[in-house]
Amino acid sequence: MITKVMDVTGEPINIEHIKEASQILKNGGLVAFPTETVYGLGGDATDKEASRKIYQAKGRPSDNPLIVHISKFEQLESISSQLPETAKKLADAFWPGPLTMVVNKNEVIPYETTGGLDTVAVRMPNNPVALSLINESGCMIAAPSANTSGRPSPTKASHVYEDLAGKIDAILDGGSVDIGLESTIVDLTEDVVTILRPGYINMEMLKEVVGEVKIDPGIVYNDKGTTSGARPKAPGMRYKHYAPKGDLTIVSGEEQKVVSAINDMTATDMKNGKKVGIIATAATAEKYTAGSILVIGNRDDEKSIAHNLYDILRQFDEIGVDIIYSESFATPHIGQAIMNRLLKAAGQKTIEL
Numbered sequence: 001m002i003t004k005v006m007d008v009t010g011e012p013i014n015i016e017h018i019k020e021a022s023q024i025l026k027n028g029g030l031v032a033f034p035t036e037t038v039y040g041l042g043g044d045a046t047d048k049e050a051s052r053k054i055y056q057a058k059g060r061p062s063d064n065p066l067i068v069h070i071s072k073f074e075q076l077e078s079i080s081s082q083l084p085e086t087a088k089k090l091a092d093a094f095w096p097g098p099l100t101m102v103v104n105k106n107e108v109i110p111y112e113t114t115g116g117l118d119t120v121a122v123r124m125p126n127n128p129v130a131l132s133l134i135n136e137s138g139c140m141i142a143a144p145s146a147n148t149s150g151r152p153s154p155t156k157a158s159h160v161y162e163d164l165a166g167k168i169d170a171i172l173d174g175g176s177v178d179i180g181l182e183s184t185i186v187d188l189t190e191d192v193v194t195i196l197r198p199g200y201i202n203m204e205m206l207k208e209v210v211g212e213v214k215i216d217p218g219i220v221y222n223d224k225g226t227t228s229g230a231r232p233k234a235p236g237m238r239y240k241h242y243a244p245k246g247d248l249t250i251v252s253g254e255e256q257k258v259v260s261a262i263n264d265m266t267a268t269d270m271k272n273g274k275k276v277g278i279i280a281t282a283a284t285a286e287k288y289t290a291g292s293i294l295v296i297g298n299r300d301d302e303k304s305i306a307h308n309l310y311d312i313l314r315q316f317d318e319i320g321v322d323i324i325y326s327e328s329f330a331t332p333h334i335g336q337a338i339m340n341r342l343l344k345a346a347g348q349k350t351i352e353l
């Protein structure tokens with residue numbers, strides 16, 4: 001299969017490309033498209049076959065459910081049974097935006113899309129290309145991140161192409177995404193709203209709208225790097241994910257100590273014939289003495305760190321480093337989401353100084 005790449009970066013959006021992509025979706029094909037978080041790999045959410053194709057293209061386990069992307073709140077009502085009041089409140093506050101809600105499903109969305117679950121994850125993305133694709137196709141679009149399973153999520157069309165060229169019908173290239181980390185997922189099927197995956201919409205923002213909010217014990221790590229032992233409720237959070245080929249360790253502590261520890265370890269590793277990569281910030285980059293040093297962003301601008309994380313992990317794969325050291329980024333607003341992804345990429349390996 002030849003994967004057609006269509007440029008939708010200009011304004012107004014090239015509607016011919018949106019129409020062509022919509023036709024592919026209506027015919028049961030797959031189209032990757034930009035959202036404000038990461039690129040998604042879309043298929044008609046009501047079409048079992050399309051969902052099967054998504055799993056196959058990604059090499060994704062079929063028990064890991066897909067997120068359904070919509071453009072109108074009524075679509076959520078049309079696919080859920082017993083919609084709680086909190087859904088409307090959260091939608092008013094955060095949609096379109098990087099929040100996914102898990103609700104009880106009815107028969108409209110097939111089990112192939114929900115990985116066999118009786119619940120469905122739904123989100124209204126805040127990206128003009130995504131919204132016009134949903135509107136033009138008339139489809140609710142099932143879309144996981146458009147990466148090969150186990151690789152970092154794609155934040156540029158070129159990342160999608162790297163992973164999925166030849167396996168999907170088309171890619172809508174909308175340029176670099178805005179946030180760069182996947183949406184916050186909340187479970188609305190129990191009494192208290194529960195965060196299943198942290199993202200840009202953080203705990204404080206959710207509390208302001210719904211009051212009490214819990215975090216799934218299955219995704220909380222203690223300072224020894226292990227979870228409480230509880231099983232994460234979002235199936236995707238159970239898999240090893242976002243893993244770079246190089247062995248990643250996070251080093252945290254006072255800046256000067258972190259820099260010298262990383263310099264020492266890098267020197268030793270290089271003596272042992274290893275290729276080393278370092279994830280630095282604009283402020284520390286020039287203090288590192290060896291290795292492939294990539295700047296993730298600026299600590300004063302935490303959005304820059306979220307935005308560049310996956311691209312940097314992919315760059316290290318390309319360079320082919322054996323070992324990666326990263327500083328820690330427990331920043332105020334998005335820090336929980338950044339560290340959740342970074343810790344997973346590191347298999348929880350951290351050194352605290």
Ligand code: TXA
Pocket residue numbers: 035037038039040041064065066067100102114117119120121123125143144145146181182183185196197233234235236237
């Ligand atoms: O920002 C995002 O959410 C991106 C863009 C494309 O919208 N999508 C995304 O999809 O990150 P994916 O498939 O990579 O991650 C979906 C996550 C998985 O961890 C999956 O297990 C969880 O959502 N999920 C989906 N349906 C669920 C459900 N019914 N109950 C619990 N978790 C669910």
Ligand code: MG
Pocket residue numbers: 144145153
């Ligand atoms: Mg994913």
